[in-house]
Amino acid sequence: MTEKLVVDVAVIGGGTAACAAAVALREAGLTVAVLEKRLCGAGASGVNFGGVRQQGRHLAELPLARRARALWDDLNRTLGEDVEFEVSGHIKLARSEADMAELERYAESARAHGLDLTLLGANAIRDELPWLGANVVGASLSPTDGQANPRVVGPAYARLARRLGAEIREFAPVRHAASTGDGFEIEAEGVSTKSRWLVNAAGAGAGLVASWFGECAPVSPLTPNMLVTEPLPYFVSRSIGVCGGDIYVRQIHRGNVIFGGGRGWGDAECGLARPSTEGSLGGMARAIDIVPALAGAHVIRTWSGMDGQMPDHIPVIGFSSTTPQLVHAFGFSGHGFQLGPVIGPIIAELITGGRSTSPLTPFAIERFAGWTETGSWSGGEH
Amino acid sequence: MADRVVVIGAGPAGLRATEALVRGGLRPILIDEAERPGGQIYRQPPPGASRPAKTLYGFEARKAAALHAIPGRLGEAIDYRPRTLVWNVFERRLDTIGPAGHGAVAFDKLIIASGAMDRVLPFPGWTLPGVFTLGGAQIALKAQGVSIGCRVAFVGAGPLLPLIAHQYAKAGAEIAAVLDVTPFFAKLQNAHLMLAEVRTLAKGFWYVARNSASGLTVRSDVRAFGVEGEKRVRALWWRDPAGREHRVACDAVGASFGLRSETQLADLAGCTFTFDTTARQWLPERDLAGRSSASGIYLAGDGAGIGGADVAELQGERAALALLDDLGRSIDRSRMAEVDRKLARQARFRSALEDAYPYPAHLLDDIADDEIICRCEGITAGTLRATASERDAHEMNRLKAFTRIGMGRCQGRVCGHAAAEILARARGGDIAAVGRLRGNPPIKPVPIAGLP
Numbered sequence: 031m032t033e034k035l036v037v038d039v040a041v042i043g044g045g046t047a048a049c050a051a052a053v054a055l056r057e058a059g060l061t062v063a064v065l066e067k068r069l070c071g072a073g074a075s076g077v078n079f080g081g082v083r084q085q086g087r088h089l090a091e092l093p094l095a096r097r098a099r100a101l102w103d104d105l106n107r108t109l110g111e112d113v114e115f116e117v118s119g120h121i122k123l124a125r126s127e128a129d130m131a132e133l134e135r136y137a138e139s140a141r142a143h144g145l146d147l148t149l150l151g152a153n154a155i156r157d158e159l160p161w162l163g164a165n166v167v168g169a170s171l172s173p174t175d176g177q178a179n180p181r182v183v184g185p186a187y188a189r190l191a192r193r194l195g196a197e198i199r200e201f202a203p204v205r206h207a208a209s210t211g212d213g214f215e216i217e218a219e220g221v222s223t224k225s226r227w228l229v230n231a232a233g234a235g236a237g238l239v240a241s242w243f244g245e246c247a248p249v250s251p252l253t254p255n256m257l258v259t260e261p262l263p264y265f266v267s268r269s270i271g272v273c274g275g276d277i278y279v280r281q282i283h284r285g286n287v288i289f290g291g292g293r294g295w296g297d298a299e300c301g302l303a304r305p306s307t308e309g310s311l312g313g314m315a316r317a318i319d320i321v322p323a324l325a326g327a328h329v330i331r332t333w334s335g336m337d338g339q340m341p342d343h344i345p346v347i348g349f350s351s352t353t354p355q356l357v358h359a360f361g362f363s364g365h366g367f368q369l370g371p372v373i374g375p376i377i378a379e380l381i382t383g384g385r386s387t388s389p390l391t392p393f394a395i396e397r398f399a400g401w402t403e404t405g406s407w408s409g410g411e412h
Numbered sequence: 413m414a415d416r417v418v419v420i421g422a423g424p425a426g427l428r429a430t431e432a433l434v435r436g437g438l439r440p441i442l443i444d445e446a447e448r449p450g451g452q453i454y455r456q457p458p459p460g461a462s463r464p465a466k467t468l469y470g471f472e473a474r475k476a477a478a479l480h481a482i483p484g485r486l487g488e489a490i491d492y493r494p495r496t497l498v499w500n501v502f503e504r505r506l507d508t509i510g511p512a513g514h515g516a517v518a519f520d521k522l523i524i525a526s527g528a529m530d531r532v533l534p535f536p537g538w539t540l541p542g543v544f545t546l547g548g549a550q551i552a553l554k555a556q557g558v559s560i561g562c563r564v565a566f567v568g569a570g571p572l573l574p575l576i577a578h579q580y581a582k583a584g585a586e587i588a589a590v591l592d593v594t595p596f597f598a599k600l601q602n603a604h605l606m607l608a609e610v611r612t613l614a615k616g617f618w619y620v621a622r623n624s625a626s627g628l629t630v631r632s633d634v635r636a637f638g639v640e641g642e643k644r645v646r647a648l649w650w651r652d653p654a655g656r657e658h659r660v661a662c663d664a665v666g667a668s669f670g671l672r673s674e675t676q677l678a679d680l681a682g683c684t685f686t687f688d689t690t691a692r693q694w695l696p697e698r699d700l701a702g703r704s705s706a707s708g709i710y711l712a713g714d715g716a717g718i719g720g721a722d723v724a725e726l727q728g729e730r731a732a733l734a735l736l737d738d739l740g741r742s743i744d745r746s747r748m749a750e751v752d753r754k755l756a757r758q759a760r761f762r763s764a765l766e767d768a769y770p771y772p773a774h775l776l777d778d779i780a781d782d783e784i785i786c787r788c789e790g791i792t793a794g795t796l797r798a799t800a801s802e803r804d805a806h807e808m809n810r811l812k813a814f815t816r817i818g819m820g821r822c823q824g825r826v827c828g829h830a831a832a833e834i835l836a837r838a839r840g841g842d843i844a845a846v847g848r849l850r851g852n853p854p855i856k857p858v859p860i861a862g863l864p
Contacts (some may be wrong), residue, residue: 069810076813119697181813189804259819260857284789295502305853307500307507311514314860328857330821 033221033343034198037329037412038062039381040216040225041083042204042239044070047359047407048231049364051186056194064196065218066207067203067210067235067301071184074233074409077335079256079278079290080180081269082368084145085122085172086136090392091369092143097388098372099174104370109186111115113178118280120175121150121159123320124168129273132169142183148170157348159348162277163320166243177269177280187374195205197230203234207242227355227381231373234298234338236346236360243353246398247346252339255309257317260325261285266321277316287324289317294334305332341401347373349380357381358395414604415739416518418506420498420645421525424475424721425713425728427482429523432732434489435742441491441517442483443508449483451527452547453721455555456480463828468554475721478524494722499854501681504708506577507853508851513862521708522740523731525724528713530668532826533775534783534793536568537639546572549666553583561664565589565648567637569669569772571765574665587628588662591650593772595671626633639665670771671718672829678716679851682706687844691718691765693829694848698781700752702731703738710735723758725829758857777835785834786821786827793834801840807847812834821857824849 039055041048044066064070082102105113124130137147148171151159155169170343183254193197201220207228216223230239237249267283277291288313296302310332318325328379340361348354357380359373366373379386381408417433419426424443433440450455454476457463465473483492496510498517530545538544542561544552546568549560559580565588566577577590637650640659649659672693679685683696684705698704698711712731712745713724730751736743779785781794795815805811808818808831817831818824824831828849836843 072809093639118555185803185814235864237668259860265686304502307502307505307516310853311863315863318860318863326859328821328859329811330815330857331819332854333852 031117033199035063035221035223037063037197037223037225039063039227040214040223041229041231042216043231043236043360044184044188044198044200044235045075045231045233046071046184046187046365046370047075047362047373047377048229049191050357050371051229051231052191052196052198053187053194054374055381056196057249058192060381062191062196062302063221064191064198065202065204065221065222065223066198066200067215069185069200070188070198071181073183074335074337074366076181077132077333078180078254078337078364078367079288080280080367081120081271081278082097082115082175082176082178083172083269083271083367084175084367084368085120085140085170086122086271087365088138089125089143089346091332092140092145092149094372094376094388095225095367096144096241098279098369101371102176102178102368105178105183109183109187109190111182113186114184114282115176115178116407117174117176119268120172121155121270122170122172123155123166123272124160124170124264124372125165126167130168132273133168133366137170140170145172145174153264159268161321161323163318163322165319171268175269178367181186183367183370187370201338206238207239209356211245212337213355227357229357229377231359233360234301235335236338236358240350240358240395243356245352245395246401247342247358247361247395248401249338249400250341251296251298251303252337253303253334254290254296254337255305255313255332255334256288256290256292257305257310257313257329257332259287259324260287260330262287262327270320272320277313278322279317280346281396287321289313293313296334296336298336301336301354303334303336305334305375311370337362337364337366342397345369346395348390348395351394351396351399383397414439415520417441417521417523417735417860418517418519419523420444420506420711421524421527421715422446422449422492422494423453423525423527423534423713423724424479425527425715425724426451426523426525426723426726427479427729429712429732430490430658431482432728432729433736434486436732436736436743438736438793439489439491439835441519441617443492443493443496443506445495445497447479447495449479452455452529452551454479455528456557457557457812459754461557463557464530472721479725484759494584495644497856497858498677499856499858508546511862514864516754519708520752521735523702523710523712523728523735524679524681524715525728525859526674526677526689528671528673528718529713529825531670531672531829532689532771533669534785534830535638535667535775535778536780536783537641537645538667539784539787540639540641541643542645542662542719542858543639544670545670546570546576547668548578550576553579559583559664560666560807561645561662562586563588564664565591565660565662565666567591567593567634567648567667569594570671570769574630577630581628585777587788588631588660589648589650590628590632591615591637591648591847592632592633593634593637593775594632594769596697597627598774617802634648636778641746643800669775670769673717674715676851676855678704680853680855681709683709683711685848690771692771692833692843700730700755703734719758723762724754726755726758730755773833775828776837785830786817788821788822788827791815791854796831796834797838800835806839807845808832809847811846812849823852823855843844
């Protein structure tokens with residue numbers, strides 16, 4: 031029998047941003063239903079690298095990332111469980127003089143956003159991390175960045191939302207949603223929902239949801255290829271990235287080294303992802319280039335998952351351009367984990383006050399109006 | 413282009429499959445992890461450490477020798493790649509690591525004969541140095557010619573138990589105790605059904621009789637037991653059906669509870685799985701000929717459901733015949749019918765054997781909260797139970813995500829079974845409802861060294 035829900039806000043998707051929105055909306059006194067196709071926090075929110083990183087982001091994202099970073103300090107208390115957040119610092123490596131020049135330029139721009147980065151030359155980076163590979167010529171250190179366990183953050187938000195009274199429905203894929211003029215009707219497996227507001231936080235599926243409202247959102251599937259080694263003596267004391275983004279490495283205190291880079295295999299239609307051999311072998315090769323000591327280690331598991339990626343690698347966050355009371359928050363393009371906690375309050379601000387205290391103009395969906403596959407965009411890793 | 417046919421596993425099933433493929437006019441690639449053919453049951457000592465087959469394999473010496481000879485006899489008619497691990501299957505490609513490092517093998521048809529390993533259940537003291545699985549204890553003896561201890565005790569729930577006790581006694585080890593956690597009456601009740609396979613049954617009784625003659629009594633229906641010791645095994649205690657507690661000194665214990673199929677490759681290959689209530693394991697579906705649900709993928713031997721070595725030989729040949737038939741090659745249909753008849757008879761015996769050694773569910777009912785279930789990650793039964801209720805982990809992948817169970821070197825091959833049983837009990841008892849761990853490559857740890 032189909033369950034019927036009537037709520038103030040319906041949220042399509044059950045990732046960290048969606049569940050954080052449910053929490054913030056409940057705190058604002060609104061009734062909320064979260065409709066998740068599988069399990070909350072088990073999609074891109076749960077299978078990512080676990081980087082809590084401000085450094086290296088698109089400058090437009092920095093105000094959001096700065097605001098999110100403050101939330102991470104209190105996240106264990108907010109959620110009532112340990113998300114294994116550790117301020118290990120994040121080091122971005124330069125493997126060429128051109129990389130180093132890029133890091134210098136970025137450090138200057140970031141300072142304007144209040145993010146202090148420390149540039150390290152070849153000698154300084156070797157003093158800091160003597161085990162780095164010979165191809166490293168310098169680095170930029172963000173001491174306030176860190177890492178956390180992605181598998182627990184999203185589900186913890188979902189449980190908090192449920193404790194606060196949100197209706198969380200898992201294994202409830204949304205088949206269709208439509209505007210009724212003064213609200214929405216959302217048909218999901220086993221659940222029919224009427225709501226005044228609708229939040230599209232459907233990740234890789236968000237383009238389809240947007241299309242139901244006549245909006246163009248060129249979301250493509252992004253399937254990061256992740257690997258983890260057997261436990262090794264602890265030595266990777268910082269979370270490590272590189273200019274170009276083709277390899278990233280961190281180690282948890284119990285010894286496993288987690289790394290990624292390259293792409294897994296994905297079937298957008300079915301929402302299936304799995305690691306690829308090219309991604310895994312390529313990732314291993316690039317990992318030992320920057321951390322040669324890993325050459326003696328074994329990889330015990332590889333995995334992938336599916337995120338939604340935008341052509342310009344920054345998300346869509348804000349009001350729909352076609353439909354009143356529809357809010358989008360998707361397309362985090364492989365780096366939404368750190369932002370997740372702040373997307374909730376931002377969505378709640380939009381719904382309760384009509385605007386956010388964070389600058390959202392760069393994330394407007396309007397930027398894709400008239401988008402064609404051949405449109406020219408300057409991509410890059412953020 | 414010639415059909416690219418690959419057989420994974422050089423145990424009884426894989427070897428017979430390979431032989432039948434060659435007979436059918438193909439030149440298959442045979443990939444095996446071990447250095448020498450035989451699988452686990454007929455595992456050979458490393459080169460240069462040979463001992464007489466009769467000593468190593470007893471009644472089965474002739475079978476073992478016949479299987480061992482297959483790759484050598486076939487010679488250039490096959491492409492035999494020992495010491496090679498297939499760590500992934502995806503879209504008609506195998507990823508391998510072997511003597512030449514990482515590699516890939518493309519295939520059109522694949523026979524997976526991946527075998528089985530011991531089913532491990534936790535008990536007090538199971539992580540102490542000196543505790544082995546029964547299979548591990550047997551391999552130590554067969555492959556390395558060493559005993560796991562001087563004064564050894566065995567605990568189990570399967571036909572392997574009296575056999576290993578016999579092998580150890582013959583090898584000169586002092587046997588402290590042999591404990592069967594299943595009731596003896598189940599064996600009596602099913603003996604008449606097992607008569608379908610008289611020779612095997614006779615061998616079983618022979619081992620029991622020999623053991624008795626050597627003063628080795630198998631104590632049935634053991635209700636609870638545990639291993640004691642500080643840094644290593646010192647003693648084994650158990651409670652008999654009357655509730656009396658017994659204790660013997662020993663320095664090593666072999667303990668495991670039946671076998672579990674190594675199904676990871678079938679999983680990665682996309683085969684459909686169903687829950688088998690007898691094996692209490694998710695198994696890949698296969699028809700009587702060994703065809704899986706995935707096109708071009710065939711399953712043979714214990715890797716897709718436990719049947720034992722003799723059944724594995726037949727299933728290997730049968731899967732090869734099905735494969736050849738599917739390729740449109742001519743096959744010996746009378747031989748195929750004969751194999752089918754033999755398999756049907758074996759199935760009756762197997763079913764009785766399974767009833768004779770029922771799953772020792774009672775061992776999982778009262779595991780203490782502080783007992784370690786996952787050795788790799790140090791996860792206790794209490795943590796699993798608390799996570800199941802407080803964090804609403806209702807199925808295995810959630811339990812894994814929240815606790816790290818199954819995220820260590822074994823990737824759940826050792827701990828996954830017990831974790832599922834504990835989760836099922838914590839969530840109302842239905843083992844099938846808690847699902848199974850999603851398979852990810854590599855199926856076993858893969859060294860980063862050896863990249864192309």
